[in-house]
Amino acid sequence: MNDTELDRLVAAAAPVSDAHLAALDLRDADVELIENVMSASAGGVGPTPESPLATPRRQRRRRRGLVAAAAMAAITAAAIAVAAVHPATGGRHDDVATRGENDLPRLVADPPPRGYPVVTLDKHGAGSSFWPSALVAASGTTVLYGDVVAEDPTHDLVVTAAAGADTHELYRDRTGPRSVTVRGHRAQACADGLCGNVPGNKTVSWDERAGLTIILQSRSLDLDRLVAIADGLEVDGDQVELGSLPPGVTGLDEVGRTHQWPTPAGGPAGYRLTYGTEPRPAGTAAARELVSLTVTPGDAAALALRAWQSGFGHPGKVRGHHGWSLIMDRPSQGIRLRLVWLEAPGVLVDATFETTALEAGFDLSRFADSLRPATDEEWDTPADIPAGHAKPDVPATDSDVPDTEVASHVPKDAQAVATTDRLGGATYLAADGRICGLMVDQQGKLPDTCGSTTQRIHELRDRSGDVRFLFGTMPAGAVAIEARRGGVANGAPAFQDVADGGARIWIFPTDIFVPETIAFVDGKNNPVETVPYTP
């Protein structure tokens, strides 16, 4: 048997041939999958308006949120109360000019996040990533116009006039930029939907003169209108104001301006405290997960600018203060989940969870709620702040327990089994028709918890009595669950079908996200039944 004959023999043994695939009519499923995937992430170039894949923006945003949830991208605002943000009403430059670095509250998490020891404390610089890369070393003013703080802006405009802006950063990795002429100057423009890493953003920028770069950005206005607005600008020294607007462009009232930018010598005034997991071996999906707490001078306009730059988020309350929960999904940079809020007048706080692993998660809301003023001793020796750990009497049950081991404890006559890939949990439909949960930790298997399939939510507790999993049976017609708290979906449930058309069983780890409601949804994400959960 020569190589060719051998290859043919192997090819013929394929479980599914290309001919079988070709016979499948999967066009609709294909289109829906691609649509969902494209709607799920801000990465890359989005569908064009002409594309049959284009969907209403709000629907895309909703789906993006769902995927972020499915990816266990943990971000929660404790009490999301959707309310419009009016930066101008918060007072322009309120306290910012007078609040110096030393006036900023020194915050630490208490208790420290479990498994995330302090990695660094940079007391004299908030770090570059807090600001757009193009403006890290710049100084100037950004003015916000229109509805920049809307979730779906229809007439937003951000105008930056700065010295030292690195406009190359605005177009890095984007298609183009293209060259246009603005006010007699050669300008760069970008309209591919992710200029400056702001989803949906279009940008035009040029050097008005030596030492003054002007950047216009918008998520709602097209590039032609941006150029027309740019042509009408009134420039007086370093002051840039809107002039005559092109026909059809209305509602561009100034709603705020911010100019607390970094000093040229260092990063923005303020500090950054970073917690992180232990580094992972090279080649793993995520080198490590980081949680950073950045505190800088800032006002409502700076807060609004952060929200606008994210491109996806919800206004809400954080620690009782006005803020935003944001998701920043960047190609090649992973996911950043962010809570940004005004801790006090003139104090802007940014808590960011950064990961490249879809599976990783972190309860930022809990982290924010845990912040308290640091003692002088803690501030002097931050590395000595103890990392949070699992309770001493509860052995770690993390991924040390392989799911194969968990599955080995499931009764052989179980009708269906769903296992989690973390924490050693599983649910199964017992032969007697009850739904059961089992858990394995490093001490071995805990007693099973079983109950009726008519009860939608069951709890599975660890040795210390803490709820580690929720599990149960879905109602007829449901194929997935959405766990929500404060209006935000989150978590990574596992599902499994039951033979003969039985309702699916599900299990949900609660280590990083404890939901207030669980919605059982059908294949189109419509709720079939929603059940409240109170721990």
Added chain:
Amino acid sequence: MLGYALRRVVQPEDAADIVAETMLVAWRRIDEVPTGSEARPWLFGVARRVLANGRRGSRRRHNLAERLRGELGALRVPDQPAMVETSVLVRAALDRLEPDDREILRLTSWEGLQPHEIAMVVEMPAATVRTHLHRARRRLRHELERDGLARDDGERSAPTGHVHRDERELVRDAEDEP
């Protein structure tokens, strides 16, 4: 992509999750996706890692792919009667190979990839892939021979020359590697 996934999962509907996850990764890393013919092996490489992760965390479900999962749930592909026994034996023989050898053979025969494309999927130098492929074929022949599938006449007359030629190709290919 769907074929790649379907040929590597037990339950057809699980392939929907593999495809969804792979496409999601590709979409998020759209700047890294190569153009032209290299896109396919690049995607297979992503799918391979998704599969590996899926084995760790089995039965993860994607909301993205519910419809595709539903369609695939009804997919049942019977082997041709004459091929049933042979296919079972060949698959069993494949399962006895080293994982890398097995996957390289599958990528060659099931997905029709060339060694330089397989190199992208399994993240090995192309010369190493060719070495693995050569070794995998030899070991599979041995396994099939034990099962009585490899014909003695062809096995003993043809392979010698093939082996020599393969070895020469290997040397030449290795020299071509940058």
